[in-house]
Amino acid sequence: QKEVEQxxxxxxxxxxxxxxxxxxxxxxxxxxxxxxxxxxxxxxxxLMYTYSSGNKEDGRFTAQVDKSSKxxxxxxxxxxxxxxxxxxxxxxxxxxxxxxxxxGRGTQLTVWP
Amino acid sequence: xxxxxxxxxxxxxxxxxxxxLSCSPISGHRSVSWYQQTPGQGLQFLFEYFSETQRxxxxxxxxxSGRQFSNSRSEMNVSTLELGDSALYLCASxxxxxxxxxxxxxxxxxxxxx
Numbered sequence: 093q094k095e096v097e098q099x100x101x102x103x104x105x106x107x108x109x110x111x112x113x114x115x116x117x118x119x120x121x122x123x124x125x126x127x128x129x130x131x132x133x134x135x136x137x138x139l140m141y142t143y144s145s146g147n148k149e150d151g152r153f154t155a156q157v158d159k160s161s162k163x164x165x166x167x168x169x170x171x172x173x174x175x176x177x178x179x180x181x182x183x184x185x186x187x188x189x190x191x192x193x194x195x196g197r198g199t200q201l202t203v204w205p
Numbered sequence: 206x207x208x209x210x211x212x213x214x215x216x217x218x219x220x221x222x223x224x225x226l227s228c229s230p231i232s233g234h235r236s237v238s239w240y241q242q243t244p245g246q247g248l249q250f251l252f253e254y255f256s257e258t259q260r261x262x263x264x265x266x267x268x269x270s271g272r273q274f275s276n277s278r279s280e281m282n283v284s285t286l287e288l289g290d291s292a293l294y295l296c297a298s299x300x301x302x303x304x305x306x307x308x309x310x311x312x313x314x315x316x317x318x319x
Contacts, residue, residue, distance in 0.1 A: 126307075135312050180248065182248075193250070
């Protein structure tokens with residue numbers, strides 16, 4: 093079993109829809125939780141970063157972390173065609189080195205006009 | 206500010222050959238990490254270098270190696286290539302002292318092994 097599980101989709105929604113993306117994990121040492129977005133033929137770019145449990149909002153994006161359930165979510169409101177990409181969850185443990193992240197497999201999202 | 210630069214972007218090799226990939230991090234970043242991305246496994250951590258020292262290594266065979274130079278540029282090498290090594294190899298850099306998870310990725314080197 094992988095340490096981070098993520099449904100690869102694909103997920104296809106109409107423009108304006110609310111999108112919910114989720115990951116589960118097994119390692120209780122994970123403290124830092126991130127969402128990356130990867131466009132086709134590009135490297136991943138950081139969207140959201142959350143430390144420990146709670147919610148974080150940035151524009152149309154909201155990240156939620158529930159450490160008791162080992163479950164993280166990313167919500168996209170008023171989705172746009174430009175949001176079409178692969179979304180990767182990632183996490184790391186306290187005390188781990190800077191570059192060592194554990195990624196989910198990614199969920200491919202298509203937002204159609 | 207220039208981003209992370211990876212070369213070459215695309216390459217084709219045959220089984221048994223070796224390959225060297227190069228990564229130039231963002232200026233001022235001293236940590237460089239390498240990841241392998243495949244459709245089946247997603248992103249898997251290869252190794253991380255900081256100030257020319259390997260600080261962390263993922264679960265890959267010894268055919269995968271890397272190094273970092275004094276200017277923070279990094280190279281990774283894969284020897285005795287296998288078909289299963291076909292993947293997108295991503296390099297990421299980050300700023301010292303900030304465990305925020307903000308890795309800055311390059312666009313990757315896509316390796317095809319025939």
